[in-house]
Amino acid sequence: MTESNAAAIGATRDTPATRRRALLWHVVDDYSLILIFVALFAVLSASVQYFFSWDNMVGLLLSVSQIGMVSCTMMFCLASRDFDLSVGSIVAFAGVFCAIVANATGSVTIGIAASLAAGAFVGFVNGAVIAKLKINALITTLATMEIVRGLAFISSHGQAVGVTNEAFFALGSASVLGLPVPVWVTLACFAVFGVLLNKTIYGRNTLAIGGNPDASRLAGVAVDRVRIAIFLIQGVVAALAGIILASRMTSGQPNAGEGFELNVISACVLGGVSLMGGRASISGVIVGVLIMGTVQNAMSLMNIDAFYQYLVRGTILLIAVLVDQLKNRRQAR
Amino acid sequence: MIDVPRLEFRHIGKTFPGVRALADVGFQVRAGSVHGLLGENGAGKSTMMKILGGEYIPDEGEVAIDGQPMNFRKAADAIDAGVAVIHQELQYVPELSVMENLLLGRLPTRFGLVDRRKALAWTRQRLDALGVDLDPRAKLKQLSIGQRQMVEIVKAILRDATILALDEPTSSLSHRETDVLFRLVRDLRAQGKAMIYISHRLDEIFELCDAATIFRDGRKVADFETLEGVTRDTLVERMVGRDIGDIWGYKPREHGDIRLSVKGVSGRAVPQPVSFDVKAGEIVGFFGLVGAGRSEIMRVIYGADRRLTGDVAVDGKPVKASHIRDAIRHGLVLCPEDRKEDGIIGVRSVAENINISARRNHLTAGLFVNDAVEAKTADGFIERLRIRTPHRRQEIRLLSGGNQQKAVLSRWLAEKDLRVLIVDEPTRGIDVGAKNEIYNVLYELAGRGVAVVMISSELPEVLGVSDRVIAMCRGRIVAQFARGEANETNVLAAALPEGASATPTPAE
Numbered sequence: 001m002t003e004s005n006a007a008a009i010g011a012t013r014d015t016p017a018t019r020r021r022a023l024l025w026h027v028v029d030d031y032s033l034i035l036i037f038v039a040l041f042a043v044l045s046a047s048v049q050y051f052f053s054w055d056n057m058v059g060l061l062l063s064v065s066q067i068g069m070v071s072c073t074m075m076f077c078l079a080s081r082d083f084d085l086s087v088g089s090i091v092a093f094a095g096v097f098c099a100i101v102a103n104a105t106g107s108v109t110i111g112i113a114a115s116l117a118a119g120a121f122v123g124f125v126n127g128a129v130i131a132k133l134k135i136n137a138l139i140t141t142l143a144t145m146e147i148v149r150g151l152a153f154i155s156s157h158g159q160a161v162g163v164t165n166e167a168f169f170a171l172g173s174a175s176v177l178g179l180p181v182p183v184w185v186t187l188a189c190f191a192v193f194g195v196l197l198n199k200t201i202y203g204r205n206t207l208a209i210g211g212n213p214d215a216s217r218l219a220g221v222a223v224d225r226v227r228i229a230i231f232l233i234q235g236v237v238a239a240l241a242g243i244i245l246a247s248r249m250t251s252g253q254p255n256a257g258e259g260f261e262l263n264v265i266s267a268c269v270l271g272g273v274s275l276m277g278g279r280a281s282i283s284g285v286i287v288g289v290l291i292m293g294t295v296q297n298a299m300s301l302m303n304i305d306a307f308y309q310y311l312v313r314g315t316i317l318l319i320a321v322l323v324d325q326l327k328n329r330r331q332a333r
Numbered sequence: 334m335i336d337v338p339r340l341e342f343r344h345i346g347k348t349f350p351g352v353r354a355l356a357d358v359g360f361q362v363r364a365g366s367v368h369g370l371l372g373e374n375g376a377g378k379s380t381m382m383k384i385l386g387g388e389y390i391p392d393e394g395e396v397a398i399d400g401q402p403m404n405f406r407k408a409a410d411a412i413d414a415g416v417a418v419i420h421q422e423l424q425y426v427p428e429l430s431v432m433e434n435l436l437l438g439r440l441p442t443r444f445g446l447v448d449r450r451k452a453l454a455w456t457r458q459r460l461d462a463l464g465v466d467l468d469p470r471a472k473l474k475q476l477s478i479g480q481r482q483m484v485e486i487v488k489a490i491l492r493d494a495t496i497l498a499l500d501e502p503t504s505s506l507s508h509r510e511t512d513v514l515f516r517l518v519r520d521l522r523a524q525g526k527a528m529i530y531i532s533h534r535l536d537e538i539f540e541l542c543d544a545a546t547i548f549r550d551g552r553k554v555a556d557f558e559t560l561e562g563v564t565r566d567t568l569v570e571r572m573v574g575r576d577i578g579d580i581w582g583y584k585p586r587e588h589g590d591i592r593l594s595v596k597g598v599s600g601r602a603v604p605q606p607v608s609f610d611v612k613a614g615e616i617v618g619f620f621g622l623v624g625a626g627r628s629e630i631m632r633v634i635y636g637a638d639r640r641l642t643g644d645v646a647v648d649g650k651p652v653k654a655s656h657i658r659d660a661i662r663h664g665l666v667l668c669p670e671d672r673k674e675d676g677i678i679g680v681r682s683v684a685e686n687i688n689i690s691a692r693r694n695h696l697t698a699g700l701f702v703n704d705a706v707e708a709k710t711a712d713g714f715i716e717r718l719r720i721r722t723p724h725r726r727q728e729i730r731l732l733s734g735g736n737q738q739k740a741v742l743s744r745w746l747a748e749k750d751l752r753v754l755i756v757d758e759p760t761r762g763i764d765v766g767a768k769n770e771i772y773n774v775l776y777e778l779a780g781r782g783v784a785v786v787m788i789s790s791e792l793p794e795v796l797g798v799s800d801r802v803i804a805m806c807r808g809r810i811v812a813q814f815a816r817g818e819a820n821e822t823n824v825l826a827a828a829l830p831e832g833a834s835a836t837p838t839p840a841e
Contacts, residue, residue, distance in 0.1 A: 199701045201693060208689055211678035218637055218675050219744065220661045220690045278680035 032323070033272060037287045037294075044298045051301055058179065064293035065182035066091070066241040066260070068286075071267045072193035073234035075285045078268055079197075080230055081210040081277025082137040086126060087238040087264060089148035091257035094119050094242030096152045099161040099252035108168045116239050122148055123235020127228035145261070152254040160251040172248030182244045189237065194282035206230060210277025266313065267292050270320045291316065337400040339364040339527040340385075340496050346393030347380055354380040358553045359394070360546040362496075365525045367518060369538040369560075371572055372548030373764035375721050375733040378531050379420075381548075382498050385529075386418035387411035398496070417489030418498045425481060427474035431467050432456040435488055463487060463517065477623075479510035486517060497521065498529040503537060504762045507623050515541060533764050535565050547571045573766040580769055581797030584776065588800070589613030590648075592784035593665070593753045598643030600633035602626065603808045606643055611753065611784040616775060618799030619788045621828045626808035627788045628670050631755050635667040636660045647752050661690060664752030666745040668759060670788070672734065676741045679730030683722050684711035686729045686740050691747035714743035719770060735767035742774060754778060755786040760794065772798055792821055804828040 045052035070087050077084045094115045102111025122144060129140045163169070174181050197203035205226050208216040217223045246252040271288025273280040295316060299309050338361035347355040355377045362368040370378050383389040385396060387405035395402045398414055405411045411418070425434050432452055433440070441448045441455070456469040465483055473481055482502055489497055499518075503511050518541060521528060530542055538545060539560060547555040547568065555571045557563055569580070592613045597606035603626045611617050619627045632638040634645050640654035645665070653659040660666070669675035677686055688707040695706045711725040718739040722732055729737055738759060745751060756775070760768040775798065779785050789795045795802055802819040804812040804827040812827035 195701075201696070201702065204685065204689070204692070204702060208678050208681060208685070211680045212674075214675050215669075215678050216689070217657065218635075218667065218669055219678075220658050222658065274680075276680075278678070 033270075033284060033287050033291075033320075037291055040291065040294060044294065048298050048301050051298060056297065056301070058183070060293050060297045061183045061186070062180050063297065064289050065180075065186040066245055066257075067263055067267055067292065068186040068289045069189045069241045070234070070238050070260070070264045071271075071285050071289050072189045072282070073230070073237045074264045074268050075193065075271075075273050075280050075282070076197070076203075076206050076230045077137075077234055078265070078273045078275060079210045079277060079280035080206045080227060081213070082130065082227065082230065083141060083265075084126065084137070084231065084234055085141040085261045086122060086144040086148055087234065087241075088257040088260035088262075089145045089152065090119050090122055090235060090238035091242035091245060091260055092252075092254055093122075093148045093152040093155075094239035095246030095249075095252035095256055096156045096161050096254050097252070098243045098246055099163045100155060102168060103161070103164055106165065108163075108165050111163075111168070112243055115243050116236055119235040119237075119239025119242070120232055121235070123232040123238075124228065126235070127231030130231065131224040131227035149254075156252065156254045158254060160249075160253045162251040163246070168247055169250055170247075172244055172246075182248070185240070185244065190282060190286055197280065197282055202226065202229065207278055207280065210274075210279075212278075263292065263313075266317050270317060288320075336363075338362060339399060340529075341397040341400075342381065342385075342394070343397060343402075344394035345381065345384060345391045345396070347377075347384065347389060347391050353551055355384075355391070355551045357394070358548070358551070360553060360556060362527045362529060363544075364495075364527050365522055366543040367522055367528045367530050367541050369542035369545035370529055370531045370548070371535075371538065371545060371568060373572055373735070373766045375550075375736065376548040376572075376764075377551040378548055379500060379733075380551075382418050382420070382500050382529070382531070385411065385416060385496075385498055386420075387416075412492065412494075415493065415495040416498075417492060417494035417496070418500070419482070419485050419489060419502065420500050425473050425484060428472060430470050430472050431476075431484055432469040434473055434484055435459075435469075435491060459491060460487065463490065463520075465513065465517070477507075477510075479506040482506065483510070483513070486514070490521070494526070496527045496529075498531070500531045501533065501762055502530075503532060503534065511537075533762065535568055535765075538568070539565070549574055569765050572764065580765065580772075581794075582769065582772060582776070583797060586614050586776075586779055586800070588615045589782060592648055592782075593786070594644075594646045594649075595634055596644045596646075598630065598633055598645060599641045600629065600638050601641065602629035602638065603633060604641075605808050607808075607810055608643075609803060609810060609813075611786060613782040613784055614779050615800050616779050616785040616787060616798060618795035618802045619786065619805060620790075620792060620795045620802060620824055621805035622830075623790065625805040625828065627805050628757050629808075630805075631667060631757060631786065631788065632669075634660075635665065635755060637667065637669075661748070664748065664750045666690075666748065666751065666754055668738075668741050668745065668754070668756045670757035670761075672737055672741065672761075677729050677737050680728055682726045683715065683720065683729050683732065683740055684708065684725040687711045687714055687725075687743045687747060690744055691749070694749055710747055711743075714740075714746065718743060718774065735763040735771075738763060738771065739767070742771065746774070746778070751778070751783055753784045753786070755788075757788045758790065759787065760789070760791070768794075792825060796821065796824070806830055 050056055074084060074087070097118050098111045098115035101114040102108050105111065126141055126144055129135050130137045171181055176184060197206070205216065205221045208219070208221055209223055209226060213223055242257065245256055267288040268285055269275065270291055271284035271286070273285065292313065295312060296309055299312065340362040342359050345355050345358045358377065358381065370381070372378050380389060384391050387408045387410045390406065396405065397403060403414055426437070435456055436452055441451045453469055460467055460469065465487060467480060467483060473484065502514060506514060518528065518530070532538055542560060545557045545560060546553060549572060589612055591610045593611040595610070596608050598608070599606045607630050621627050629638070633640050636655050636657040636659065645652045647663040647665050650663060652663050652665060684707060688710060691710070692702055692707060695703050697703050708725065714720065715722060715725060720736045720739045722736060729740055732740070745754060759771050763771070775785050775787065787795070787798060796819055800816050802814045802824055803810055804824055806828050807830055814824060
């Protein structure tokens with residue numbers, strides 16, 4: 001008994017083989033999501049006709065561009081242990097408002113500027129109420145979600161608002177170096193917010209607040225200010241997504257972006273952003289967005305009824321969360 | 334063998350990714366005895382207790398009860414076998430009452446509804462029988478941490494546990510609560526229970542334990558069948574693995590001009606204005622009973638809580654009220670009392686926790702975090718303060734308490750222009766070796782001219798480390814003593830409220 005135990009101890013103690021295996025597991029853990037995406041992509045490329053073609057790839061990227069942009073800011077929001085349900089409504093209102101102002105002034109630039117400012121204002125209100133008045137983020141943004149959606153319907157009288165100035169449509173349909181403008185904007189968002197998260201005090205403090213708000217405050221983090229900034233920036237980016245969507249549809253539509261907020265949050269969670277705060281990575285979010293887009297795209301190509309796509313999306317999300325949970329549990333033991 | 338021990342650990346081994354927590358550790362605990370478990374933070378004591386409680390599954394070896402090998406796969410298995418492990422972090426339902434917590438899952442019912450009267454009578458009677466003074470109807474969240482601990486212990490007793498393990502039960506108890514706890518432990522011993530008692534307070538080990546085992550770096554380094562004739566120094570030396578000599582290691586220093594000046598400061602929790610000064614290079618110890626207002630006034634001075642009246646100045650320059658970042662800019666910082674809630678950011682790395690404040694001073698292009706400098710800073714402190722971590726990227730929650738404390742200290746040591754350091758219970762729940770290291774950091778800072786304020790509930794520590802002792806009672810400063818004048822009797826007498834029991838048990 002004693003001898004065999006001693007032998008067992010000798011065997012598990014840091015032999016090169018066990019260390020290699022541990023390292024391999026580490027790599028698999030860190031890149032599991034990317035590996036899953038690569039595998040999924042390879043299988044779909046091989047099995048689904050037209051999937052791996054330039055036109056389809058561009059279409060796929062275009063289809064996730066709105067979600068992609070807002071996922072960047074939602075990542076900050078979730079990383080700081082907060083939540084924002086109002087982004088879908090901001091998308092709709094920003095599109096409608098941009099169209100109205102552009103039509104009234106005859107200037108697309110003024111329309112866009114006014115719409116972005118409106119997004120910033122909604123975001124600021126969210127942030128200020130949550131940070132200063134200490135109201136739960138879920139409730140606050142649920143309220144602004146309703147209010148802003150209401151404003152979109154009221155200002156448009158419930159109708160799509162067409163834009164008369166054709167210059168506006170370039171934003172959604174023009175191509176630069178073979179890729180549509182919305183895709184470029186999304187890529188820019190990934191780059192900018194990736195750097196913000198990893199390389200600036202703002203990003204690091206966001207993660208710290210999500211990890212422990214009280215300790216962060218005592219360590220000298222301007223917690224309220226960071227929180228307000230997170231929501232304000234999210235408002236601006238959601239408005240930008242709304243403007244681009246309106247441009248693609250050639251009109252601002254008050255019922256646009258319904259369920260958008262949940263798709264964005266799903267993409268983030270799929271990308272390993274923790275709802276408990278403190279953990280997030282831009283590479284995860286990018287892969288999360290791509291997985292969502294790829295699955296949807298492949299199902300459309302395979303002529304699967306759109307109604308089934310809800311089922312598949314939900315299932316994928318559930319599996320992603322379960323895998324994450326298992327991973328954490330293994331680390332804790 | 335005739336004399337089968339009630340509990341035996343046999344060749345236990347446990348490895349976590351990157352850390353060998355326990356290696357071939359075994360010891361025995363007899364029925365009707367209290368067995369002390371000693372060792373520095375990270376020595377493997379808590380891991381052992383989690384194995385006993387069925388929370389961890391050992392990689393090697395086994396736990397045996399009455400000679401029978403047990404194979405706990407989950408916490409419920411251990412409970413069924415009569416094992417109760419009471420952890421440092423308590424598990425209870427804060428919104429429920431004492432009674433409901435004690436009877437959770439088996440409340441008496443009548444016509445399908447909870448029979449509150451019966452439950453209440455039963456709970457009262459059991460609490461009285463145990464000599465525990467608790468209101469069965471009080472919600473757990475209304476109780477002090479010490480009282481909550483009592484509830485946990487009572488819960489274990491009511492479950493008819495035959496093996497009880499207490500992991501640092503007294504770290505947040507008052508003297509009186511400690512006395513009640515000790516009486517309870519002795520009663521349980523008389524009833525034949527086997528108990529494991531983990532504490533960093535050696536006097537408690539001597540007072541309570543029949544036998545002891547010492548861990549170091551995941552191995553057993555000593556077993557004492559009896560503690561008769563064993564000296565304190567022997568235990569410390571075996572725990573630390575080196576002779577640390579005088580644990581305080583105090584040496585007199587020169588003091589400079591007044592660095593921190595506090596005039597008439599008050600806050601919501603400390604309504605009476607408080608004034609005191611600390612000179613450059615001076616270490617001032619604040620002593621008082623729990624609730625004397627020491628932590629509260631320091632939080633107001635630092636700006637964590639609202640300052641209602643008064644002025645705080647560092648080197649004559651006023652510090653804005655209720656403004657933490659202004660305090661930090663003036664070189665006035667605070668290491669908070671509750672490390673887990675207010676100190677560390679658990680899911681972030683050791684390096685992040687160290688660099689979170691000082692990084693503003695070395696940004697690239699005024700905007701980007703300089704990872705190279707931060708890595709150097711973090712590695713520097715990990716080495717200098719001997720922070721035990723596999724690497725700087727480890728999440729800080731996975732470190733032991735002493736090492737977390739050192740990381741929080743490093744956060745402020747990394748400040749270029751540190752002038753005033755306030756440390757609140759810097760060594761609570763920390764082992765002897767790490768304590769000594771923390772004292773040395775305080776001395777070094779004071780030697781460089783930093784004004785140090787140390788709050789501690791351990792009187793020997795306050796007396797051993799401070800140049801000057803300030804006693805607080807009920808939110809007011811009641812006495813000051815120079816080193817040399819201060820002793821246990823006069824400081825404690827000053828800190829006790831009028832009309833309190835005249836002869837409390839001093840900590841040493």
